[in-house]
Amino acid sequence: xxxxxxxxxxxxxxxxxxxxxxxxxxxxxxxxxxxxxxxxxxxxxxxxxxxxxxxxxxxxxxxxxxxxxxxxxxxxxxxxxxxxxxxxxxxxxxxxxxxxxxxxxxxxxxxxxxxxxxxxxxxxxxxxxxxxxxxxxxxxxxxxxxxxxxxxxxxxxxxxxxxxxxxxxxxxxxxxxxxxxxxxxxxxxxxxxxxxxxxxxxxxxxxxxxxxxxxxxxxxxxxxxxxxxxxxxxxxxxxxxxxxxxxxxxxxxxxxxxxxxxxxxxxxxxxxxxxxxxxxxxxxxxxxxxxxxxxxxxxxxxxxxxxxxxxxxxxxxxxxxxxxxxxxxxxxxxxxxxxxxxxxxxxxxxxxxxxxxxxxxxxxxxxxxxxxxxxxxxxxxxxxxxxxxxxxxxxxxxxxxxxxxxxxxxxxxxxxxxxxxxxxxxxxxxxxxxxxxxxxxxxxxxxxxxxxxxxxxxxxxxxxxxxxxxxxxxxxxxxxxxxxxxxxxxxxxxxxxxxxxxxxxxxxxxxxxxxxxxxxxxxxxxxxxxxxxxxxxxxxxxxxxxxxxxxxxxxxxxxxx
DNA sequence: TCAGTAATAT
DNA sequence: TATATTACTG
Numbered sequence: 231x232x233x234x235x236x237x238x239x240x241x242x243x244x245x246x247x248x249x250x251x252x253x254x255x256x257x258x259x260x261x262x263x264x265x266x267x268x269x270x271x272x273x274x275x276x277x278x279x280x281x282x283x284x285x286x287x288x289x290x291x292x293x294x295x296x297x298x299x300x301x302x303x304x305x306x307x308x309x310x311x312x313x314x315x316x317x318x319x320x321x322x323x324x325x326x327x328x329x330x331x332x333x334x335x336x337x338x339x340x341x342x343x344x345x346x347x348x349x350x351x352x353x354x355x356x357x358x359x360x361x362x363x364x365x366x367x368x369x370x371x372x373x374x375x376x377x378x379x380x381x382x383x384x385x386x387x388x389x390x391x392x393x394x395x396x397x398x399x400x401x402x403x404x405x406x407x408x409x410x411x412x413x414x415x416x417x418x419x420x421x422x423x424x425x426x427x428x429x430x431x432x433x434x435x436x437x438x439x440x441x442x443x444x445x446x447x448x449x450x451x452x453x454x455x456x457x458x459x460x461x462x463x464x465x466x467x468x469x470x471x472x473x474x475x476x477x478x479x480x481x482x483x484x485x486x487x488x489x490x491x492x493x494x495x496x497x498x499x500x501x502x503x504x505x506x507x508x509x510x511x512x513x514x515x516x517x518x519x520x521x522x523x524x525x526x527x528x529x530x531x532x533x534x535x536x537x538x539x540x541x542x543x544x545x546x547x548x549x550x551x552x553x554x555x556x557x558x559x560x561x562x563x564x565x566x567x568x569x570x571x572x573x574x575x576x577x578x579x580x581x582x583x584x585x586x587x588x589x590x591x592x593x594x595x596x597x598x599x600x601x602x603x604x605x606x607x608x609x610x611x612x613x614x615x616x617x618x619x620x621x622x623x624x625x626x627x628x629x630x631x632x633x634x635x636x637x638x639x640x641x642x643x644x645x646x647x648x649x650x651x652x653x654x655x656x657x658x659x660x661x662x663x664x665x666x667x668x669x670x671x672x673x674x675x676x677x678x679x680x681x682x683x684x685x686x687x688x689x690x691x692x693x694x695x696x697x698x699x700x701x702x703x704x705x706x707x708x709x710x711x712x713x714x715x716x717x718x719x720x721x722x723x724x725x726x727x728x729x730x731x732x733x734x735x736x737x738x739x740x741x742x743x744x745x746x747x748x749x750x751x752x753x754x755x756x757x758x759x760x761x762x763x764x765x766x767x768x769x770x771x772x773x774x775x776x777x778x779x780x781x782x783x784x785x786x787x788x789x790x791x
Numbered sequence: 792t793c794a795g796t797a798a799t800a801t
Numbered sequence: 802t803a804t805a806t807t808a809c810t811g
Contacts, residue, residue: 550805573794592794593805599795 238365245358246271249293251319253283253312254300263298263349270355278303280312287316294319295361296342298349301325301332313339320360324349550590559583560594 238244250272254260257278264274275294277283280303287294297319299312313321313336323336326347333344342360345353552560563580564572574592581591 552805575793588793589806592796593807595794596796597804 238362243271245361248272248358248361249295250274250357251277251283251286251294251297251299253277253280253297253303254324255279255303256300259300259347263354266349266351266354269351283312284315287319296357296364297321298345298357299323301327301336310336310339310341313341318364320364322357322360550586550594552594556581556583556586557594560591560598564595564598 241247250267252260252263252267252274254263254276255278260276260278264276267274275286277286283297283299297312297316299321301310301323302325303312310323313323317340320342321340323333323341323344324347325332325344328346336344342363343357550556559581560577563577566580567573567576572595574588574595577595578586578588578591
């Protein structure tokens with residue numbers, strides 16, 4: 231009787247021709263529903279008597295795909311005979327009244343859905359989904375092989391429900407049906423998820439399973455919605471699937487779809503009962519990195535959302551998993567903007583990570599900044615002790631204009647320290663006990679960066695510790711006086727005109743990188759030929775065309791002039 | 792409405 | 802304890 235996945239596969243024009251058992255004592259209502267269903271090319275078998283309907287089912291004189299049953303039909307004693315008898319048939323209960331407990335009971339007893347009358351076309355239009363749902367739950371084995379092509383439209387949820395809707399579970403639940411109906415206040419979502427196919431009409435409206443009316447009755451039903459968060463919620467909230475199977479693995483990184491960045495749902499069970507199933511929630515970051523392949527510089531929009539969406543019954547707050555890859559994107563965005571210009575919305579834009587919200591970024595940015603505050607002073611301290619070593623690391627990845635580090639003892643200039651927190655070549659700093667890291671070394675996201683040595687790309691002319699700064703400012707053309715990036719304390723000793731605006735620094739550095747043929751700006755010491763060659767050699771380039779070296783030499787010469 | 796920050800939750 | 806999220810303020 232139940233439609234199988236194979237049936238569906240060979241069913242052209244589905245759901246046309248769907249055979250609907252309609253049981254309603256109210257003949258007017260029945261005829262109205264019937265006519266609507268027939269408009270949709272469904273084949274309707276109307277029954278006004280429950281026993282007749284049951285007989286039709288048991289005799290198998292007709293084959294039905296789905297049943298629509300008015301609650302009051304044959305329900306004078308509060309039983310749901312049809313529902314309990316027609317276990318295999320996806321049954322949609324209908325009622326004029328909006329009695330929550332009745333709804334609960336029906337759902338608990340296995341009703342596919344509870345629709346409140348009048349049954350608009352809108353509601354009836356999608357009842358076929360229950361057939362599909364049932365088909366996929368009828369046999370686990372059939373699921374994997376069947377209807378895969380249709381998953382984007384109708385099958386996403388049934389696929390997810392395989393684990394919970396096997397016949398064994400169903401039987402078990404049937405036995406518990408009565409009990410469940412009484413304790414559904416707490417378990418409403420679970421019960422309905424087990425039994426329910428996708429909500430018919432609501433799917434059209436953003437995938438909500440319960441309508442607002444339900445929420446009025448259910449304090450647990452969280453529909454909190456901040457005005458102004460529409461956009462963000464539309465991205466982040468709907469990633470939750472009200473599904474037990476999914477719930478139990480809700481902390482699994484959605485890496486395959488998410489391409490390296492994951493949202494995980496919070497396990498909000500007070501007793502943490504779900505935690506046992508957190509298969510990969512504790513995967514180390516190294517694994518994540520392995521899974522996470524976000525192409526650097528790619529304009530491809532990364533998604534942290536799974537492609538499936540479900541209802542919002544179990545809407546849970548989502549938690550952004552700041553994987554190394556995601557963080558790398560973050561850092562790249564921050565760098566691109568310049569630390570001072572990096573604001574959440576812009577970072578968000580640059581990161582191009584679907585589903586990530588401005589709030590997420592803002593929070594991360596907050597942490598980012600805090601970390602910098604903690605780390606940089608220590609780094610500065612280290613620089614005093616190992617100036618050369620540190621210079622190479624700090625300035626290795628991104629050459630920084632050689633402004634005297636006036637700030638070393640007086641705070642820091644943001645433009646000069648971002649390598650410390652999030653930059654690729656500062657590995658070793660993170661290994662130092664004094665430099666707490668976000669991730670263990672193996673998960674550092676910046677390992678993919680090519681290493682460069684400071685003296686290759688314009689080694690900053692750092693003063694010796696004994697001579698912390700030159701009394702003669704070397705402001706290159708284009709730099710203007712700015713207090714940007716200074717902490718107040720530094721103002722006492724350091725004339726503000728010695729500092730370039732940070733964006734100027736970035737601009738000049740970027741220009742120097744992108745146009746290596748141009749003379750280096752003042753303040754950048756040109757690399758020595760030897761260092762260039764050795765670096766190239768380190769990178770596996772041993773065959774240097776003559777003109778290359780001469781160019782470098784020429785540049786060095788011109789730079790010296 | 793957004794950014795930044797403090798407080799709170801996990 | 803570290804980090805994420807939320808609430809609040811400007």
